[in-house]
Amino acid sequence: MTLDMRAMIKGLVDEIPVDGELCPDSPTGVTFDRAAHVCGRVTNEGGYMRLILEVEVPYTGECARCLCAVSGVFRMSYERTVVNEGTLSDEQLEDNVDEYVVIVDGELDLAEELRDALFLSFPMRLLCSEECAGLCPKCGKPRRDGPCSCAEREIDPRLAILATLLDENEEK
Ligand SMILES: [Zn+2]
Ligand SMILES: [Zn+2]
Structure with missing residues (x-):
């Protein structure tokens, strides 16, 4: 999940499509049935770059109340402002971890960020139904x-x- 951002930094393109796969860490008791599908784009918004992704991964786990098997597809949106390294101070980045992703050496490595985001937004408790x-x-x-x-x-x-x-x- 690494994007080559050089063409956009140089102003040659206004959009970079993203379509890839990511093997995320699954929360305890949950199995991801295959790699997560990640798709979306980075766009040049005139003065700043915006990353908009949709992440989708099928999972199997168990109901927190009745322990029966629960499966489904987890979907998550991921949006960030993309900045080149050096644009923001470490402090600014630490205060806004959910807002920015940083280009290092012309590349945007999203694997770790996406893994963390997916891990954090996956439901803590799965239920076979709300009424279980x-x-x-x-x-x-x-x-x-x-x-x-x-x-x-x-x-x-x-x-x-x-x-x-x-x-x-x-x-x-
Ligand atoms: Zn009984
Ligand atoms: Zn249940």
Whole structure:
């Protein structure tokens, strides 16, 4: 994921297309089924350069509540202002890590930036559905498979209130 930016720096082109693949690190418990597809462009906006990318990667993981397999395609937009090295001070860059990418020796290396961005924006918890009711805490049967034989009535009603509170806390 390295772009040759020299033609744009010299003013020879106003647009550099991006179409490539990236092997990202997957968060714990998640598998990326193949390399992420990265496409977009860098454009010269007259005085500054703008990078606009779409990243797409298919994943497999498990539902945080019922542990069933969850798969889908994760998509992320990535936009940055592109600056040549030396344009901004280290301090300015550190204060605005989410705003700039820096050209070094005429090249823009996006691999690490994209890996980090993807890792950070990937959902912390995957759910098979927003309504997933999880597992029965007693027998472990997924609640979506219907009621199990563990009677809810066995729970002391005072404890049941506590359990509800705990559940609510977990949702936050
Ligand atoms: Zn689930
Ligand atoms: Zn049960």
